[in-house]
Amino acid sequence: MVGRPAVPEVIWARPERAGRGPRPAFSRADIAAAAVRIADAEGLDAVSMRKVAAELGCGTMSLYNYVPRKEDLYELMFDAVSGGYEYPEPSGDWRADLVALAHQARAMMHRHTWAPRLMSPVYGFSPNALRYLEYALSCLDGVDARFGEKMELIAMVNGVVTTYVANEIATAERSRSLPWSEEQENAVRTGYLISQIATGKYPRMAAGFAEDPGPIDLDGVFDRALQRVLDSFDR
Amino acid sequence: MVGRPAVPEVIWARPERAGRGPRPAFSRADIAAAAVRIADAEGLDAVSMRKVAAELGCGTMSLYNYVPRKEDLYELMFDAVSGGYEYPEPSGDWRADLVALAHQARAMMHRHTWAPRLMSPVYGFSPNALRYLEYALSCLDGVDARFGEKMELIAMVNGVVTTYVANEIATAERSRSLPWSEEQENAVRTGYLISQIATGKYPRMAAGFAEDPGPIDLDGVFDRALQRVLDSFDR
DNA sequence: ACTGCACTACGTACGGTGTACGTAACTACG
DNA sequence: CGTAGTTACGTACACCGTACGTAGTGCAGT
Structure with missing residues (x-):
């Protein structure tokens, strides 16, 4: 063997x-x-x-x-x-159930920050991935939609989870392979960004950062994106 | 140096x-x-x-x-x-302009199938990335929304592009490092999937594939996902 | 014009990687 | 009971990123 x-x-x-x-x-x-x-x-x-x-x-x-x-x-x-998820009985509110599932997935990826890099449809065949998929489908049991449509919804939810978590952890993960700290790296990069914006070549970004410079609420950004995806299937 | x-x-x-x-x-x-x-x-x-x-x-x-x-x-x-994009004068129809931009990005990633793997907010500072962002913002000039909201829209559009392209090319890219062809790999994996579904452990997937087994129209899936994201910002 | 230094160029070497191959020990099946 | 198929694992190869040292080049300051 x-x-x-x-x-x-x-x-x-x-x-x-x-x-x-x-x-x-x-x-x-x-x-x-x-x-x-x-x-x-x-x-x-x-x-x-x-x-x-x-x-x-x-x-x-x-x-x-x-x-x-x-x-x-x-x-x-x-x-x-992927074997650590809890699959409570669907509540009847498919949006709430999918939101809960997405939050579980997001939490898992924050615990295992390498998981987004491995996310691939190729691995969608693994036993626990199939369980996950079947559960997500069961949350949509009462929904009047074709199978293909349900699968597209689940794929979009999963896509939002992995892309947003990947972004959330990107600088932290990157700093693992670098000889300096994440904070130092961030400081230098935002410094360069500011210098670029100051050139005037990017007026809309300049105006935007001037108007709305606050730190980003990552949880809020994620939740809004997720809700938008669910909205778009909820006519 | x-x-x-x-x-x-x-x-x-x-x-x-x-x-x-x-x-x-x-x-x-x-x-x-x-x-x-x-x-x-x-x-x-x-x-x-x-x-x-x-x-x-x-x-x-x-x-x-x-x-x-x-x-x-x-x-x-x-x-x-990222330097190969064309940035035509915005037409006034921000949805059409963003769709066109997303299609350009998707086409670029299909030409350079390694690009999704490198997609990271860390690289959002590069000169051509900033040009891209500024152009996307210019497409939204007439839209009544805060800067943060516009950025969230652009981020979601970019996210859809990279996740969907990454999925589209996953098996092909994977087969590069494997000693057998993509078709062989696919055949074996779908064979295993079918055998798993046949166990009865995944009744919803079984029913779904029985009802709706056709090959997937990747362009259609992508376009629908993109339209849904735009819908969700278009109240 | 001359000196010195910052830069380019690059060969060598080190510690790491995935894994092909060969060999020895073990156990269930004919 | 043999023997075939497995487990176990040491050695070896090709390749990787890159630290380090040395040699040559051309601008800056004197």
Whole structure:
């Protein structure tokens, strides 16, 4: 099984335990949890096969018995953190239910700031992603709309969550790979922005910042964007 | 200048040509163009300092005279492809103007499929990003809304563009790093999805795919999402 | 005109990465 | 009971970003 397959393979279709040979020392959940610990502590780029193996206490190449390629490790990680959602019985108010679900997803991504980078429709097949999707659909049970329309709504809600969280954490995540602090970086960048605006080449931005310079309320921005998406489906 | 700075620095604030020393052999535009060529041809992960230097025909470490860190190379790349937009005089119909701008951005990202991965508010300071923003604001000149509201609209439009393009190209980009073709990968993944749905654990998805199984019209999905965002600002 | 310094150019080297390959030990099935 | 298929893992390769040192170049100040 250590020989990498020459034909496509979905990791979820692989049996966790093969019939023959010694019993595996770790479960997929163990491996995902180890990788998640590293990513939470040091960022996604710090997740290497060597480090995950060390975290588990096994040789680097042993990991390849469980995970054929690093891509699959990412898939395990994303599924693992997608397993923490609560799915209360839908209330009948689909807007409130979707808002609650979106807030759960946003909170998850703030806990695991690498998750937005892994968000991809490719991973939409993982067990927990399917559960999430099915639950979101169940929130829309009473809604009179075609299936395709419901899926487009769910996709837009998910899109808002990941883009906004990605933006919210962008500078913080970036500063992980930089030799100076986030505050220093921000100060320099806004300083440059101000100098550019002062050139007069961007009059509307200049006027805008003069009129409305306050700090941004990220929670408010997110909630407004989410409500707008829901509005647009609620005619 | 080869000594990396210990203090934050925005590459755009660096003069292209220093007073002393030999005249630089390349411009920032040359370097960005070389990196863009590589990324277009082989994907973003193929963009390495060595390859860009080879493409330019100089030694690897010479690149560091122009680009203090690889992050800055990304910033140059993103700004370079953001320089290809056309900014026609706003027509007075702000919805049509923003739709046209969004379509330009979408087309750009389809030409440069690595661009969504680099999309980050951090790069919103680059010269061409500022031009883009100022133009989008100019499309909203006649609209009676506060500056903050206009910025939120523009952000949502940009968000829709990048998320949807990222989804559209996800499997194709992914297959670049995989030893088998996109079609093979897709076949296996949808096969697994079908097998999962057939378990009965996801009744709503099962019903949905039975009712509405057709292939997805990506252009239509994108346009509908975009219109919904515009609707939600158009009361 | 000359000196000095800031800059360009770039070879070498270090510590990291994903993973191909080979070998040894183990266990369930024929 | 053999043996095939698995687990375990050390070694090795190609590639990465980039620190550091050295050599050459041309403007600024004297």
